[in-house]
Amino acid sequence: MPILAVTWVTPLAGAVLGASILAPLLALWFLKLRRRRRVVSSTLLWTRSLADLRANAPFQRIRFNLLLLLQVLAVLAFAIALAQPEAEGLGSAGGRHVIMIDRSASMGAIETTDGSGDALDEPVSRLALAKDAAKARVRELLGGGWFSLNASDVMVVAFGARAEIRAPFTDSIASLESAIDGIAPTDESTRVAEAIELARAFTSNQNRADDRGQQTEVDSSDLPTIELYSDGRIADLGKLSLRPGESVVYHRVGSAADNAAVVAISAERPPDAPDRVQVFASVANPAAAPRRVTLQLAVNGTVRAITPDPIEIPAARAAEPGAQDALADGAGVGFVPGRAQVTFRPIEQPSNASIEVAIVEDDALRADDAAIAVVAPAKLLSVLHVGGDGFVVRTLLEGLPVERFNSMDLAQFDAAVEASTLASFDVVVLDAVQPKRLPAGRYLVFGPPPPVEGITAFGEHKGVYARFVREEHPVFRLASLDELFVSKLTAVQADRSFQVIAEAAEGPLVLAYDRADMHVVYVAFDPLDSNWPFQRSFVNFTASAVEYLGRMGDAIASRGLVPGEAIALRLPAGSRDIEVIAPNGVRGKVTADAEGNISWGPVTVAGLHRIEFLAPGAAERAVRLVAVNIFDAAESRIEPLPELRLGNASVQGISVASSRRGALWPWILALGLLVVVVEWWYYQRQVRV
Amino acid sequence: MSAVKPLRRLDDLLDPHLMSRLDAIDVMSRKIFSGKLQGERRSKRRGQSIEFADFRPYVHGDDLRFVDWNIFGRLDRLFLKMFLEEEDLSLVIAVDTSASMRVGDPDAFDYARKVAMALSYVGLVNQHRVSLVGFSAGRIERASNLRGRRKAAEVASWLLRREPEGGSGFEEAMRLVGTTRAGRGVMLVLSDFLFPEGFEKGLAMVAGRGFDLYALQVLAPQVVDPAREGGVTGDLLLVDSETGAETEVTVTPELLRIYKDRLDRLCGSLRNYCTRRDIVHMVVETSTPVETLMLEYLRRRGLLR
Missing domain, CATH: 2.60.40 (Immunoglobulin-like)
Structure with a gap:
């Protein structure tokens, strides 16, 4: 249920007026009314008449109060009008405000209504709505209005996956509007923590530097009001909490909810048919109702295939507690989008190509309706196996259709590293060995962790099962870990440069590391310490990992980048x-x-x-x-959140459409005048003879 | 408040035209009293008037001039003819000179003085003993035993010298009038009868003492209807002209209705009180011409003929 909140442009003036007039008015009523003196022959009859009037008219008190009520009402109306209320509920004017504008992918959703149900003249993006509303807010805060006694400082921050200060605290409307106008749409995910930290840092810096350079406490009254223009779909919202004195006003932008997305795509050349490309895609439905979509496959911009029947995508559902596949939805409740996997028939494409899978039907957010993969030309790989007694991996690699396969032990590998003679290999497989160092390259590592910064081993776990597998990752195509049992797992601690793509309850099983010149797929156990070699998934995994790593040098084929990465x-x-x-x-x-x-x-x-x-x-x-590619089902869930949960606090969203109603105070002023007229009429009616 | 010019001369009090019309009327009493002087009025006593009353047997010492010789001729017995003696009438006119009479347009005090002048003139012309009493604040001032047309100027002078002030002290004033009366007769009380202490005790002081009593309640139009033009409207601080007491009122139609109801009840209770004590009560607005009052209303009520 929408709540009409109110902004007070000049609350102090209204409060002063109200206090200065109401008190005397009440005093006049309850103390003494100024009356005209009139000498009469005798007040005898009048006093007795008044006594009769009071005795015989039980509603006399009410009538008296009605007049007083009207007068109080009129004064209140004038006082409220003087405070210049405006129908937005933006908190008080004055003080410092940080305007944070969400420029993530979901803000690119096209809106046809203004959020309150009124149709827009022409469809515009959420970001455009947010920018318009933010500029209007800047004018409110800094325009002053009548009787304004407060000055505001406003800062503008744009955020997506990262935050950017568009304008530091200033009272220049032109600067702020220019900064807001300059915010460009992105297809990034939404993370607001950095933006809030920026605002906090800016505030604390300003507060701590007094004239003598001494540190001072941050006064909570100096904390800025954070005015968040977003659809509320913020991935890291659940990890945030407000500090004492902080306040957030959530300007809810947009209303559209209709969206489906392609959240994964990969293309590979089948080992037995390297001139062909087979494309896999995953589509997600973040809405609460199932939907059907039609997918088309385009190669270098030319449509080559289309799904003959619409793909049924189940509805999203609320995540069960502890569910690994749950996505944060900004409301503190995880959700699991409905997913459907699509496999296209292999197509002839011997040369390199860009392959795009797109949803044919229109929806509100077009940016996530297509995903692109780049495939390299058909080429056989050169693979180096480094290991000792591990015959399983070596035997498997020998069976792969590669151009060249070599095997060496650890000492030879270290020597080759020193001699820099490894550049001719596309992929190096470290089979339960730990070299001294790794030069730039692509590695599939089994057993001990690779000597790469960001990962350390601290022991081992016994008897673990895979609990969660990121199945959309290319290395897990046709490689299920459901039946995997690992008798001895290396316990590792990895930083954020590693992506956990399969894990057990005790810790990561498989991690991926992608840097500019170093790509590693690390399996944190020796296959011989598991039952994996006896499963088909081990073969598929190893082949996929070699293929995945080997193609990286030529193109980011199946994984691609997501907005925000370099x-x-x-x-x-x-x-x-x-x-x-x-x-x-x-x-x-x-x-x-x-x-x-x-x-x-x-x-x-x-x-x-x-x-x-x-x-x-x-x-x-x-x-x-x-x-x-966006590949972010959470970002594809574009239905605006009605309220945000920040820790224990709940922030009700205010539709930006409400700001279009303009100022309320002229209406309240008119109401006050009307009340005065009614009061005068009533008074005259009472005394008319 | 009154904006008319103040009364300064006899002519202001009594219009010559009205004066000439008053020459033809006399004061009537519903009772027959004994007078002090021979006058132009029937007395209960048999006397030397021309109006026959009765016969009685002659006794020694009777004035032989009143023996009916015709009866003596027929019956050979001496009978004395008895005539109703015509005596003078005592006319007491009490005028309320309290400050409350000065309010209104025309104000009640001037009106009362004009009525008092007219009645006095009627009494003087008809050779009655006219006494004027002014009362306020429990005190009385009097001009007693005036008789004959020539005293009209003196009456006027006395009336013109009166100025309203203070409260009425009605009870005390009437007590003084009742105990110092000089003969029985007709008494008129000209007042608004708006006495905080009530009128009952005051009237009781004179009602049972042989007066043929008339209570003439003189009210200004603004008292009868406060909302009349120039009257009270809106938020007012009403000041009592006698006591200075202040009363805050917001005049509303409802309050006015109650006020009029109160006034009616006051007048009604005065009328009932008077009826029970054989007092003639009349209410007259000061907007009523004195001539109309004298020649119509008072004649109709039997005071004048």
């Missing part, structure tokens, strides 16, 4: 005139290091990014393609 590639050493072209036309010049490594980003929009460069000795510019 593009990191290794180009031929000596490449120059490198330019990154984003799907929205933004271009960026990049310089490669001596080994040809480049990084650019973070990328903000989903789509196919082109990296054009001039390779040494080449006459024409070469192109690498990088796919960036």
Whole structure:
């Protein structure tokens, strides 16, 4: 149920007026009314008449009070009008305000109504609505209005996966509006913690530096009011809590809820048919009702396949406590989106290509309706096996359709590392060995953790089962861990540079590490310490992991990037005139290091990014393609949250549409005048003779 | 408040035209009293008037002039003819000179003085003994035993010298009038009868003492109907003209209705009281012309003929 909240532009003036008039008014009523003196022959009859009137009229007191009530009402109306209420419920004016504008992917949803049910003149994005509302709010805070006694300082922060201060605290309307106008849409996920930390840091910095440089306590009254313009779908909201004195006003933007998304795509060349590409996709339905979608497959922009029948995607459901596949929905309750997997028939595509899977039907958020994968040209890999007695892995690798397979022990590997002779191998498989160091490259590691910064072993676990597997990851295609039993698992602690893609109750089972020049898939146990070698999933996993790692050097094939990450590639050493072209036309010049490594980003929009460069000795510019996909079912859940839960606090959302109602105080002033007229009429009616 | 010019002369009190019309009327009493002087009025005593009353046997010492010789001729017995003696009438006019009479337009005090002048004139012309009493604050001032047309100027002068002030002290004033009366007769009390202490005790002082009593309640139009033009409306602080007591009122139609009801009840109780004690009660608004009052109302009530 929407709540009409009110902003008081000049609350002090209204309070002063109310206090200064109400008290005397009541005093006049209860003390003495100024009356005209009139000499009469005798007051005898009058006093007796008054006594009769009071004795015989039980409602006399009520009539008296009615007049007083009208007068009090009129004064209150004037006092309220003087406080200039406006129908927005934005908290008080004055003081400091941090306007935080969500520019994540979900804010790109197209709205046809303003949130209160009124149709817009033309469809606009949520971000545009938020920006308009934020600018209006800036004008309210800094425009002053009549009788304004307060000055405000306003800061503008835009946030998606990361936060950015668009304008520091200022009272310049032009600067703030310019900063708000400059906020560009992104396809990033939504994380507000960084933005709030920025605001807090900015506040504490301002408060702690007094004239003598001494530290002072942060006065809670100086804490800014955070004015959050968002649809409320904020992934990290459940981890936040308000500090004492902090206040948040949640401006709820948008109303659309209709959306489906492609949340995963991968393409691979079947080992037995390297000229073909098989595409897998996963679609998600974050809504509470099931829906049907039609998917199309396009290769290099040309539609090559379309699902013959609509794909039925089940409805999302609330997550059960402790569910691993639950996604945060910003309301403190996890949810599990409905998912459907789609496998397209293999298509002939011997050369490299960008493959796009898209939902045909329109919905509110188009950015997540397509996912792109880039596949490299058909090519066989060179694989190096490093291990001792581990015949299982070696035997398996020998059976793979690779161009070249070598095997060496740990000492030879360390020597080769020192000699820098490993560059010719696409993938190195470390089979239960722990080398001294790892040069840049792509590694599939079994057993001891790789010597990479960010991961440490601290013991082992006995007898564990896989509890959660990120099945959408390419390495787990056709590789179920349901029947996996590990008798001895290396207990590792990994930082955020590692992504856990399979884990047991005791700790991570499989982790992925992706950096600019280093890609690792780490299995935290020796296959010989498990029953895995006896399962088909072990073969599929190892093959997929080698394929996944091996193709990375040529293209980010199946995984791609998500908005907010940086593009990191290794180009031929000596490449120059490198330019990154984003799907929205933004271009960026990049310089490669001596080994040809480049990084650019973070990328903000989903789509196919082109990296054009001039390779040494080449006459024409070469192109690498990088796919960036949203792949965030939580972000695809676009239905705005009616209220936010911040720790124990609940913040009711205020539709930005309500700000269009404008100021309330003229109406209240008119009401006050009307009450005065009624009061005068009533008074005259009473005394008319 | 009154905006009319103050009364300064006899003509202001009594219009010459009215004066000439008053020459033809006399004061009547519903009772027959014994007078002090021979006058133009029937007395209970048999005397020397021309109006026959009765016969009685002659006794020694009777004035032989009143023997009916015709009867003596027929019956050979001496009978004495008895005539009703015509005596003078005592007319007492008590005028309330309290401050409350000064309120209204026309104010009650001037009106009462005009009525008192007119009645006095009637009494003087008809050779009655006219006494004027002014009472306020429990004191009385009097002009007693005036007789004959020539005293009209003196009556007027006395009336013109009176100024209303203070309360009425009605009971005390009537007690003084009742105990110092000079002969029986007709008494008129001209007052608004708006006495905080009530009128009953005051009237009782004079009602049982042989007076043919008339209570003439003189009320200004603004007292009868406070909302009349120039009257009280709105939020007022009413000041009692006699006591200075202040009363805050917000005049509403309901209050006015109650006020009028109160006034009616006051007048009604006065009328009932008077009826029970054989007192003639009349209410007259000061807007009523004195001529109308004298020649119509008072004649109709039997005071004048």
